[in-house]
Amino acid sequence: MKALYICDEKDEWGYIRDSFSNCFPDIQLHCAISGDDAIDLLSFEGPFAMILIEVSLKNEDPSQLAGKILSITGQRPFIFLGMEAMVKERIPDALYARSESSSALFRPIEEEDFVTAVNKALAWVKSEDFGSSIEEFEEDDLLPMKIRGFYLFETLAYDVYLELTQTKYTKIISANKKYSHSTIHSYARKNIKVLYLKKNDYLKFLEEGIENLLKVFESKKKLKQEEVIENQIKAVLLIHQYVKTVGVSENVINLCDKVILCSRDIVLENKKYRNVLSLFPKSGPFDIATQAIMTLYLSHFILQALGWASETSKKKLGLASLLYDSMLENEDLISIQSLEDPQLKMFKEEEQENYRIHPIKAAEIAQYFTGYPEADFVIAQHHEKPKGDGFPNNLSTNKLTAHSCAFILANNFILRLCTSTGGKKNLLNIFREMKEVYNQGNFKDPLNALQRTIV
Numbered sequence: 001m002k003a004l005y006i007c008d009e010k011d012e013w014g015y016i017r018d019s020f021s022n023c024f025p026d027i028q029l030h031c032a033i034s035g036d037d038a039i040d041l042l043s044f045e046g047p048f049a050m051i052l053i054e055v056s057l058k059n060e061d062p063s064q065l066a067g068k069i070l071s072i073t074g075q076r077p078f079i080f081l082g083m084e085a086m087v088k089e090r091i092p093d094a095l096y097a098r099s100e101s102s103s104a105l106f107r108p109i110e111e112e113d114f115v116t117a118v119n120k121a122l123a124w125v126k127s128e129d130f131g132s133s134i135e136e137f138e139e140d141d142l143l144p145m146k147i148r149g150f151y152l153f154e155t156l157a158y159d160v161y162l163e164l165t166q167t168k169y170t171k172i173i174s175a176n177k178k179y180s181h182s183t184i185h186s187y188a189r190k191n192i193k194v195l196y197l198k199k200n201d202y203l204k205f206l207e208e209g210i211e212n213l214l215k216v217f218e219s220k221k222k223l224k225q226e227e228v229i230e231n232q233i234k235a236v237l238l239i240h241q242y243v244k245t246v247g248v249s250e251n252v253i254n255l256c257d258k259v260i261l262c263s264r265d266i267v268l269e270n271k272k273y274r275n276v277l278s279l280f281p282k283s284g285p286f287d288i289a290t291q292a293i294m295t296l297y298l299s300h301f302i303l304q305a306l307g308w309a310s311e312t313s314k315k316k317l318g319l320a321s322l323l324y325d326s327m328l329e330n331e332d333l334i335s336i337q338s339l340e341d342p343q344l345k346m347f348k349e350e351e352q353e354n355y356r357i358h359p360i361k362a363a364e365i366a367q368y369f370t371g372y373p374e375a376d377f378v379i380a381q382h383h384e385k386p387k388g389d390g391f392p393n394n395l396s397t398n399k400l401t402a403h404s405c406a407f408i409l410a411n412n413f414i415l416r417l418c419t420s421t422g423g424k425k426n427l428l429n430i431f432r433e434m435k436e437v438y439n440q441g442n443f444k445d446p447l448n449a450l451q452r453t454i455v
């Protein structure tokens, strides 16, 4: 079990460290020199069963710091240390005197008071089942869930783990206990991409998430356009994970229908693709799910500019957008532009093979959907190129349908947009680059439509 001590006077660390090793040798103490340092430790070294804060901190307000920590960790016992007058001046009564788990320790600190305060915190820890926070699992016991999925809930019926080493995990969300989204955010900021669930819980999590989103899409409540897009992105995230691990279910088909259908109002209300783009999160990284929804809207706008915006066409390219990269096992592969891309060699051999066949595997998934004729062809062809130098089937422009050409352009444009440094200001430059490659055969008309769409 770990405790965190925040104090900007290093000389004090030894005394507290000794007190723990004398009275509570099982508790490992980590010391932080500042609030920022503490927040880093919370993300990298946590979970901490209790937090000790020196109230004489020079550069920050200790009670505000406690509030900030609480928003990251959820409820946790605090021990405030300092001269009695200063504790009373800087810490509201409610944070220690009336708390069931937190305390204040007045200097000079008596060992007896120290033991009482730590025991009070430990009583809370015990009731929270905190002691077993580091657990060992075999490789197959847990499955990775993308971190973004955890923004869908505030409590879960399952425990959620963070990977420490290949076999060691620490529980960061306890079943049926409220967790804060800022905790999830602090892990995401540290570039943690997945959290882990036990195998059986994984499937329940996905199903519950899909049902939740269906309820949102079916509700009569009018959401802001940004919220609709955020929900569409979340839906793609769950759909991809579901089709990859389980397959296609009635609810997955239903959710795809809803995601495609609700883009219609946003297209109507915004008139221009540029306006729709501004509803997306402003800065990257633009993950696979975000790119899918950006492609969905761009392909609808291109269809409209071509005068082909029939329901069937929109559904066809709509489903293609939701599924084209669904079978990629490693999300980092989305930035690869062709089989000749030197970056591809940096991936494991099985990942490279997965990349080569992902269009075919995703097309197979699309075949389970009724009411989406030829979406599977469009998906299978999303990496083909005009001269036949694409993959997987080296089809040249006269072998590709006009719908496939429109989709290839939409998808390729989004991929370039999301990986270019100029961001959204760069639309015309990206178009010019693409024109050099795609201005031939069946690509010509959709390319002109793309130009009209982005200006």
Ligand SMILES: [Fe+2]
Binding pocket: 324, 325, 358, 359, 382, 383
């Ligand atoms: Fe792809």
